[in-house]
Structure formats: structure tokens, C-alpha cells
Amino acid sequence: MVNSKRLVDTFIELVQIDSETGHEGKFQAYLKERFQALGLEVIEDNSMTETGFGANNLLCRLPATTDADAMFFSCHMDTVTPGVGIKPQIKDDIIYSDGSTILGADDKAGIAAMIETIQLIAENNTPHGTLEFVISIGEESGLIGIKAFDMSLLEADYGFVLDTGGPVGSITIGTSTKARLEIVIDGIAAHAGVEPEKGVSALAIAVSAMSQMKLGRIDSETTANIGTIEGGTATNVVMEQVRLVAEVRSIQMESYEKQIQHMKDLFEKATTEMGGAITINVEKSYSGFHFDAETKVVKIATEAMENLGMEAKHEISGGGSDANVLNEHGKETTNLSIGYEKIHTIHEYIPIRELEKAAALAYEIIKQVATK
Known part of the structure; x- marks a missing residue:
């Protein structure tokens, strides 16, 4: 049900807005306007006073339409360098930069998947519990943004970070x-x-x-x-x-x-x-986390993947993400792969098919939770 052209157009638009770590202000202003236009309540925290960065974290909330669990999805808005003046190009159904910069799929592919999911919900009148979308600053500089985020703003007790590389289908069950x-x-x-x-x-x-x-x-x-x-x-x-x-x-x-x-x-x-x-x-x-196949978020993501005909892979990661900090604060969170490759290099790319699968998975998770 994913609208591939719309999704790709959104992604292309996102990566062309500069947002290197510490300089997220222009992109954050865009995101506030975009999520408000989609009908979400947008809450801006006051993390700039602690981080000294160029923007605050955002929490965007879509009110429940049915009696289902509240849950959240999380991405970060900043990119590594060189990330100014990104010129995305499509070749053989794969999106690259022009080779002079990163692409910024880490993590704008996740944000594009969020936006597409919200649009699918509206188009199909999909029932859902309260949905929250956390978009952090400064992830690439040591999870600075999410560490400064006021966790009391979150209504949901569990959620999913959309910020792991590799083909869609990986679920992080443990980190260092x-x-x-x-x-x-x-x-x-x-x-x-x-x-x-x-x-x-x-x-x-x-x-x-x-x-x-x-x-x-x-x-x-x-x-x-x-x-x-x-x-x-x-x-x-x-x-x-x-x-x-x-x-x-x-x-x-x-x-x-x-x-x-x-x-x-x-x-x-x-x-x-x-x-x-x-x-x-x-x-x-940050502290690591350890899940098993019966952990709620792992089980939800695994079943959603199976519904879409994907093979779920439970993986241990040596890296860290906003999921580590969210778990430290009692918000059960796993990290899902969203298809990008060779991140933090000028050779970064994402296949359009993987971008589509990332959006489809987020949407399927929402549908599945609403039917429980």
C-alpha cells in the first residue's frame, strides 16, 4: 500500500535540507511544519539550553482512534559530515549522493518512513492507539539530544527506533x-x-x-x-x-x-x-540492553515482518542508538533496520525497495498493535 513515488519524493526533499550535527535548526523548522500539516500535535522541548545545539528535540503526537496501546517511533534529524549541499541521484532504483557528500539516509530514511506511514493511516482510516514520533537532535555526537529529552513527555511505554543499516528485517535484541x-x-x-x-x-x-x-x-x-x-x-x-x-x-x-x-x-x-x-x-x-524473542517489542516487530513475508533476524549490535537511552529510562525500545548501506561515507546509498519496506513495516506494526 506504500505510495513509492510519494515516499521517494519525500526522502529526496528531506536529504536536501542541511542538518549536520549541531546545525539542525533549518531542518527542525521544516519538520515542525510538515508534521503539523499532517494533523499531529507538535511539541518542542527545551533541550537547546542543555546541549547548546542549533535546535530542540521534537515529539509529534497523533491521537488515538481506537482503544489500543500507545507506542512511539523514533529517528534523529542530524547527519554526519560532509552533509551540506547533498545532491541525491537515482540509478537502477538505488538512491545515492553525487559522491561529494554523504546521502543522509541515516536517518532521513527513517523520517521519510514515518511521514509515509502517517499518510497511509489517513488515507485508509486505519485504527490506531496514540502514536508518538520522537525526532532527536545530536544523535551522531553521542546521543546528545535524546539524553536531554524530557521522557515525561512520552505517553507510550514502548516503541521502535528506525535507525539500523542493512536490509529491512533486522531487529536489535541486544547492544553493548x-x-x-x-x-x-x-x-x-x-x-x-x-x-x-x-x-x-x-x-x-x-x-x-x-x-x-x-x-x-x-x-x-x-x-x-x-x-x-x-x-x-x-x-x-x-x-x-x-x-x-x-x-x-x-x-x-x-x-x-x-x-x-x-x-x-x-x-x-x-x-x-x-x-x-x-x-x-x-x-x-550509555547502557546496553538485552531482549529475547518474547520481549514485547521484539515479538510485535517479528510478527509484523512475518505478515509482510519478511524473514525476521534477531541481532546483537556493537553500536549504540537512541534506543539505548530510551531503554535506560524504562521505555522498552528496539532498533529496526531500514535499508541504508555504507553510512557515514560518501558512498552511502539506499535501494528504493528497502525504503518502501521500511515504511510498510512501520505501518504494519501500527495495524497489528491496533488489532490485539
């Missing part, structure tokens, strides 16, 4: 917990050409620790990475300070905590042995 580590190592500055032996290189301390450190794929459920290293003032000065930012992710809390301790121990040991000083701050970015 993620930690951010900031390590600041202080050495001793000295003239590198005149008296280097009087100095202690902060970088040398860091390298000594990292040479013994387990990084990358630790086991089937755990990863660790040092993403940035900053330090130094000049080539003729022994580096006095270095700052490193790292992450640890794991499905299992025991492995998560073990890897963090492993990294801390090595940094501290090398610093002590080489005569420096160190500060390590560990912050949990």
Missing part, C-alpha cells in the same frame, strides 16, 4: 554498554636539543602503555579503541602533556569492566615507572 575514557598524562618539559635527558616525554609514557594494551577486537562481545591523541607544543620541547580519548564497548558487564581496568592499569604502571603523573576519567556513555 559503552564507556568513554579520557587520559591525561603529564611528563616533564625540557629542551629537546640541549638537555632532553632532563625531560620526561608524556608521549613516551603513553606509547609504553599502549604497546602492551589489548585494543581492537578483544573478544566476540568486547571492543576497545584509542581514538584521539593530542599533545606537544614544538619539536624542540620534550612533550610535557598528552591527552588521549578512548572507548570500551561490551555486551557483558564483566568484560566491560575488565577491559577498562586493564587499560587503566597499564597507563598508571607506565606513568609511575617513567616518572610522570596521570589523570584518568571514565564515563559511561
Whole structure:
């Protein structure tokens, strides 16, 4: 029942409105107007005061027409860079950018599916409980928007994030917990050409620790990475300070905590042995979640896929999404794949057929819940 031309036209329109992380204002204004025109109540929170970003989160609500569960769908409005001046192109029923930017299907394919679903409901007088559509800012910068969202605004207790890559049919039943580590190592500055032996290189301390450190794929459920290293003032000065930012992710809390301790121990040991000083701050970015086949949202999505002739795949993800934060706040949420590929690159694309399936799935979920 999906109107393919309308859906594609909507998607093409969405991706041509710039909304890189932190600069979502123009796109947010468009979305407010679009959802209001579709007959939804649009609520704008006050998250800008906390995030400092260019827009607030949106909650768009469609009142119930029958006695069915309230539920929500969630997407994010921001994109990664380079996302300014996107020029979408269609070739062989696949939508690409022109190769100079990302496409922005992450996550504007999800928003396009939302809009098409609302239009299908109106056209077919489809009965439904209260439907809420959460559209967050700043997802690509560490789930900043949804963390600042006022969860008390949500009437629904469960829902679905439309923000996973790959062919439609994947249901996320588990994700990792993620930690951010900031390590600041202080050495001793000295003239590198005149008296280097009087100095202690902060970088040398860091390298000594990292040479013994387990990084990358630790086991089937755990990863660790040092993403940035900053330090130094000049080539003729022994580096006095270095700052490193790292992450640890794991499905299992025991492995998560073990890897963090492993990294801390090595940094501290090398610093002590080489005569420096160190500060390590560990912050949990988000908590993981774990479902099974009988969890409500998993069961609903699985049955909807089966109704559409799709094969449901229950998958564990090493990544995070707004679903992690929603679950932390007691809103049972899974993440559904919506068809995009090669996200965060200029080679990003989405087959039109997958975009159609994403909209069809959201609509089928609503119909199914209303008939329970």
C-alpha cells in the first residue's frame, strides 16, 4: 500500500535540507511544519539550553482512534559530515549522493518512513492507539539530544527506533554498554636539543602503555579503541602533556569492566615507572540492553515482518542508538533496520525497495498493535 513515488519524493526533499550535527535548526523548522500539516500535535522541548545545539528535540503526537496501546517511533534529524549541499541521484532504483557528500539516509530514511506511514493511516482510516514520533537532535555526537529529552513527555511505554543499516528485517535484541575514557598524562618539559635527558616525554609514557594494551577486537562481545591523541607544543620541547580519548564497548558487564581496568592499569604502571603523573576519567556513555524473542517489542516487530513475508533476524549490535537511552529510562525500545548501506561515507546509498519496506513495516506494526 506504500505510495513509492510519494515516499521517494519525500526522502529526496528531506536529504536536501542541511542538518549536520549541531546545525539542525533549518531542518527542525521544516519538520515542525510538515508534521503539523499532517494533523499531529507538535511539541518542542527545551533541550537547546542543555546541549547548546542549533535546535530542540521534537515529539509529534497523533491521537488515538481506537482503544489500543500507545507506542512511539523514533529517528534523529542530524547527519554526519560532509552533509551540506547533498545532491541525491537515482540509478537502477538505488538512491545515492553525487559522491561529494554523504546521502543522509541515516536517518532521513527513517523520517521519510514515518511521514509515509502517517499518510497511509489517513488515507485508509486505519485504527490506531496514540502514536508518538520522537525526532532527536545530536544523535551522531553521542546521543546528545535524546539524553536531554524530557521522557515525561512520552505517553507510550514502548516503541521502535528506525535507525539500523542493512536490509529491512533486522531487529536489535541486544547492544553493548559503552564507556568513554579520557587520559591525561603529564611528563616533564625540557629542551629537546640541549638537555632532553632532563625531560620526561608524556608521549613516551603513553606509547609504553599502549604497546602492551589489548585494543581492537578483544573478544566476540568486547571492543576497545584509542581514538584521539593530542599533545606537544614544538619539536624542540620534550612533550610535557598528552591527552588521549578512548572507548570500551561490551555486551557483558564483566568484560566491560575488565577491559577498562586493564587499560587503566597499564597507563598508571607506565606513568609511575617513567616518572610522570596521570589523570584518568571514565564515563559511561550509555547502557546496553538485552531482549529475547518474547520481549514485547521484539515479538510485535517479528510478527509484523512475518505478515509482510519478511524473514525476521534477531541481532546483537556493537553500536549504540537512541534506543539505548530510551531503554535506560524504562521505555522498552528496539532498533529496526531500514535499508541504508555504507553510512557515514560518501558512498552511502539506499535501494528504493528497502525504503518502501521500511515504511510498510512501520505501518504494519501500527495495524497489528491496533488489532490485539
